[in-house]
Amino acid sequence: MIRLLPLALAAVVSGQAVASDDGSPGPLRIRVTPALSACGGALRDAFGEVSHAPVALDVDEASGVAGADLLIADSAELTRILEGGLADERTAVVLGDVAWVTVSPPEQPAPSSLAAFIAAAPSRVAILGGAAGREARATIGLPPTRLAVSRDAAELRSARHALLPRSLAGPGRQVVVDGLSPLTVVAAPVIGSPHPAEVRSFLQFLGGRAARRAFEACGGEPQASATRLRSDAGYAQAVMDWWVPACSLAHNAYNHPVQVLGPPDAMNTGGKDEYTGMMSLGQGGWVVVDMGRPVVDHPGADVRVYQTTSSEPVTLYASDSPSGPFRLVQLMRTCGIPSPGVFSNHCDFDLANAGIASARYLRVEDGEIYPCLAGTTVTEGADIDAIAALAP
Amino acid sequence: MSAARRLAFLALLASACGDAVTVPPPPSPSPTPSPSSPAPGLLRGSYVLRVEAAPECQVAESGASFVVQASPDATGRYPGVQAVDALPVPALELELLDGGVAVRGGIGTTGGVRSTTGTFVWLELVASGDVSVGSDGVAEVLSGSAAGFVEFGANPNDEGGLGTCKSVAHAWSLRRQ
Numbered sequence: 001m002i003r004l005l006p007l008a009l010a011a012v013v014s015g016q017a018v019a020s021d022d023g024s025p026g027p028l029r030i031r032v033t034p035a036l037s038a039c040g041g042a043l044r045d046a047f048g049e050v051s052h053a054p055v056a057l058d059v060d061e062a063s064g065v066a067g068a069d070l071l072i073a074d075s076a077e078l079t080r081i082l083e084g085g086l087a088d089e090r091t092a093v094v095l096g097d098v099a100w101v102t103v104s105p106p107e108q109p110a111p112s113s114l115a116a117f118i119a120a121a122p123s124r125v126a127i128l129g130g131a132a133g134r135e136a137r138a139t140i141g142l143p144p145t146r147l148a149v150s151r152d153a154a155e156l157r158s159a160r161h162a163l164l165p166r167s168l169a170g171p172g173r174q175v176v177v178d179g180l181s182p183l184t185v186v187a188a189p190v191i192g193s194p195h196p197a198e199v200r201s202f203l204q205f206l207g208g209r210a211a212r213r214a215f216e217a218c219g220g221e222p223q224a225s226a227t228r229l230r231s232d233a234g235y236a237q238a239v240m241d242w243w244v245p246a247c248s249l250a251h252n253a254y255n256h257p258v259q260v261l262g263p264p265d266a267m268n269t270g271g272k273d274e275y276t277g278m279m280s281l282g283q284g285g286w287v288v289v290d291m292g293r294p295v296v297d298h299p300g301a302d303v304r305v306y307q308t309t310s311s312e313p314v315t316l317y318a319s320d321s322p323s324g325p326f327r328l329v330q331l332m333r334t335c336g337i338p339s340p341g342v343f344s345n346h347c348d349f350d351l352a353n354a355g356i357a358s359a360r361y362l363r364v365e366d367g368e369i370y371p372c373l374a375g376t377t378v379t380e381g382a383d384i385d386a387i388a389a390l391a392p
Numbered sequence: 393m394s395a396a397r398r399l400a401f402l403a404l405l406a407s408a409c410g411d412a413v414t415v416p417p418p419p420s421p422s423p424t425p426s427p428s429s430p431a432p433g434l435l436r437g438s439y440v441l442r443v444e445a446a447p448e449c450q451v452a453e454s455g456a457s458f459v460v461q462a463s464p465d466a467t468g469r470y471p472g473v474q475a476v477d478a479l480p481v482p483a484l485e486l487e488l489l490d491g492g493v494a495v496r497g498g499i500g501t502t503g504g505v506r507s508t509t510g511t512f513v514w515l516e517l518v519a520s521g522d523v524s525v526g527s528d529g530v531a532e533v534l535s536g537s538a539a540g541f542v543e544f545g546a547n548p549n550d551e552g553g554l555g556t557c558k559s560v561a562h563a564w565s566l567r568r569q
Contacts, residue, residue, distance in 0.1 A: 129552055134541065137556035143450040144544075144555045245487035245497065246468030283487040284498020284518055315518065331539055331560060332516065369500035369516040369540065371485035373476065 027054035028198035031068035033077050034059055034151040035132045036098070036185060038167045039218035040072050046214035047205050053198060059153065061130065069193040070202060074098075074132040074165075074183040075311040075336040075345075079368070082310045084376050085272025087188035089309065093206050094338045095215050096222040097182035100136055101174040103162040110175050114140065117163075117175070124148045126159030128168065135334070136163055136180055166219030184311060184336055185220060191272075223338065230348075232304065232388035236261050236289035240322040240361060244381075245372060248282020253378035255279065257287045259385070260364070264306040264342045266385035273378045278308045278344070281366035281381035288322060289387055294358035298392035301348035303329070305364055306385035308344040311336020313367030314382050316349045318359030327354040332367035335382060344385040362387060430523050432471035432490040433464035434531035435566065439475065440508075441486070443499070443515060444563040445542045451555025453544050456507035458484055459569060472497070475566070477505065484515070486566075495533060496520035499564070504548040514543035514551055519564050530568045538562040 032040025037059045044055045062073040065086045071078065072095075082089045102117040103126075104110070111117035118125070118140065127137055129151045137149065140163055150156055157170040165183050166174065187206055189199045205211055212222050242257040249255055259266075259279045266277035279287065295302055295318075305314050314335040317326035335347035351359060366381040439462055444455035462475035473490045476482035483505045488497035499519050504512035521536020542562055544554035 129550075131551070134543070134552065134556060135558070137543075137552045138541065138558035141450055144452045144553065149550070149553045243469055243489055245474070245489075246465040246472050247474055247487055249468055283485065283500060313516075328539070328560065331558070332541070365518065366498065367516070367540075369498040369518070371476075371482050371500050371502050372474075372487055373479070373485060374481050374483070374502045 026195070027056045028195055028202060029056045029058070029067060029069045030202070031058050031060055031062070031065075031071050033062050033073040033132065034130070034153055035074055035077075035128055035165050035183060036072055036167050036218075037153045039095075039098070039185065039215060039220060042214040042218045043072070043206070043211060046210045047202055050205065050210055051201060053201065061151075065190045068190055069195045069199050070190060071188045073186060073188070075186045076184075076334055077131050078186055078188055079310040079312055082188060083312075083379055086191060088191050089188070090268050091203065092186050092188040093203055094223055095185040095187060095206060095211070096220045098165045098167045098185060098220050099182045100177045100180040101164060101166045101169050102177060103159065103164060103169045103172045103174055105160050106171075106173050108173065110173055114163075114177055114179075117161075118142060121161040124161070126150060126156050126162035126164070128156065128164055132165070132183060139180060169219065181334055182221075184338070185215070230301065231391045232263070233391040234292060234389040235263050236362070236387040237292035238290040240288040240290055242285070242287040244282040244285035247372035248280070248285060248380055251372060251375055251378065252280045252282055252380055254383065260287055260289060260387055262386065263388075264339070264344050264386040266306070266308040266344050266383070268343070275308065275379065275383070278383045278385045280379045280383045281364075283372040283381060284366050284369055285381055286363055286365035287384065288361060288363045290322060291360055291362060291387070291389055294320075294360045295351065295362070295389040296358045296392075297351040297356065300350060302351045302390055303349040303362065304346050304388040304390055305335060305349070306339065306342065306344040306346045306388070307335035308383040308385045309379055311345060312382040314347055314384075315365040315367045317363040317365065318351060318354055318356060319361045319363070320359060322361045326361075326363050327356055329354045335367075348390070430492050430525045430531055432492045433466065433473075434492075434525060434529075435462045435473045435475075435490065435495070435523065435533075436464055436531075437462060438569040439532070439566045440569050441475065441484075441499075442565045442567070443513070443517070443538065443542060445555075445557050446559035446561035446563075448561070449542065449555065449557030449559060451542070451544050451557055453511050453554060456509065456511055456513045456544070458505065458507055460484065460486065460566075462486075462566070464490065486519075488519070492523065494520065494522050495536075499538065504545055504551060511554065512545045512548055512550065514541065514545070516541040517562060517564070521564065521566075532568055533564070533566040536564045536566075538564045
């Protein structure tokens with residue numbers, strides 16, 4: 001669960017630096033990933049103005065938590081950290097989204113599409129490296145000789161032609177790219193931090209207007225402006241089949257497929273790996289469910305998968321028969337959109353992608369494909385809470 | 393595995409291999425495994441895993457190879473096969489549902505994995521393929537299909553530097569070393 005702080009909640013922050021609970025010296029240490037370095041700086045400055053508390057900010061990958069009290073990253077960059085229990089998912093805060101934009105010189109006309117942008121780019125296009133940029137790199141469809149892959153914020157910001165999260169975009173003409181999922185920005189407190197009071201103070205600050213303004217200033221869109229969610233119209237009724245690799249069955253703790261039935265009800269009951277109400281699919285595992293009646297294709301999304309931990313990707317297939325053949329609806333969709341009022345995150349699917357009008361049986365498959373033997377938790381693979389048909 | 397259970401299992405595997413492709417009916421059960429209908433558990437030992445990026449991919453390398461060790465695992469809900477590049481903690485791991493005549497499952501890496509030619513590769517794939525058994529009794533996957541991400545880089549910190557491709561038309565093979 002990642003909290004959605006009510007933005008109306010005013011930050012109540014002391015005007016003086018807060019002493020650490022254990023008296024550990026030093027400032028609050030925030031680590032922000034390169035994609036969000038500008039947001040980290042803006043939030044640090046805004047927090048400093050209201051709290052006068054010292055903050056140390058470092059820009060690095062979210063590959064570990066050593067030396068950090070709190071991480072700010074795209075949810076896809078935090079999967080291993082959150083699932084591994086290194087940061088506290090229960091008290092983590094979603095700040096909002098950062099859209100992907102093309103950046104062109106201001107003297108050029110605004111490209112009408114990504115294809116038009118590519119056609120107008122005379123040479124190399126700068127693009128974000130690392131996990132946060134993977135979908136964008138796969139989407140742009142340019143050979144590596146025409147890409148400048150980087151995680152250096154200054155280098156990316158200075159590029160004349162670029163495909164970047166808005167938080168990294170330079171001064172050129174920016175056009176939002178349809179079809180690329182925005183970054184979901186999460187602030188996650190490190191478990192065992194020696195500065196818990198400072199962390200609490202910062203998380204409280206994130207619910208206030210100053211933090212909202214700072215986030216908007218770095219290109220973010222706070223959650224309050226997010227599109228209203230469509231409502232669920234029905235849930236998976238029965239499990240028809242499932243498979244999880246034996247390795248994952250042996251290592252994971254949540255192997256019961258019936259947990260994906262009914263409305264979303266997964267919860268973290270108080271610590272690392274302590275969950276109820278979900279099924280972890282392991283490395284490439286899947287579950288086939290009967291929705292009870294055909295899910296009909298309507299304009300827009302038709303199926304919602306509730307996925308509990310972080311934004312682990314999910315693949316969805318659909319069929320009119322429990323034994324298939326199944327048609328691919330969407331491959332490895334990042335599944336980490338916060339669900340207001342629900343513990344689990346979610347991702348939506350459109351049956352039109354499979355070219356089918358309706359389907360009663362759905363196969364939900366892990367899209368993380370993380371090596372089982374390298375896993376460090378009992379929740380490896382996408383964690384499925386519920387599967388819903390959406391109202392038209 | 394009994395003939396009836398084998399037939400049911402083949403139907404299961406066929407249903408799992410969809411992706412907008414009409415799956416043919418399962419073959420007639422045979423009490424005696426033959427080279428055309430191998431039983432689960434024959435993929436074992438040292439193999440070369442080859443992953444070929446889809447033809448439409450804009451990547452610097454057409455593919456990459458890795459040496460893996462495969463071992464069957466019959467302790468799950470259905471028979472499976474696991475193949476890894478190293479133990480106890482692999483950087484590359486295949487976890488496949490083993491239907492005897494065909495396999496299907498995930499091929500994943502923990503980060504950039506060095507291929508036999510020195511390129512670093514990131515994989516998140518769902519792969520399927522038919523199992524062939526030669527006259528020497530060695531089982532292989534000569535040509536399979538895979539969907540997902542393939543990325544290439546010059547070093548472990550260069551994810552995507554030599555190309556990133558998400559496709560449903562990648563190819564793979566698992567041939568005896």
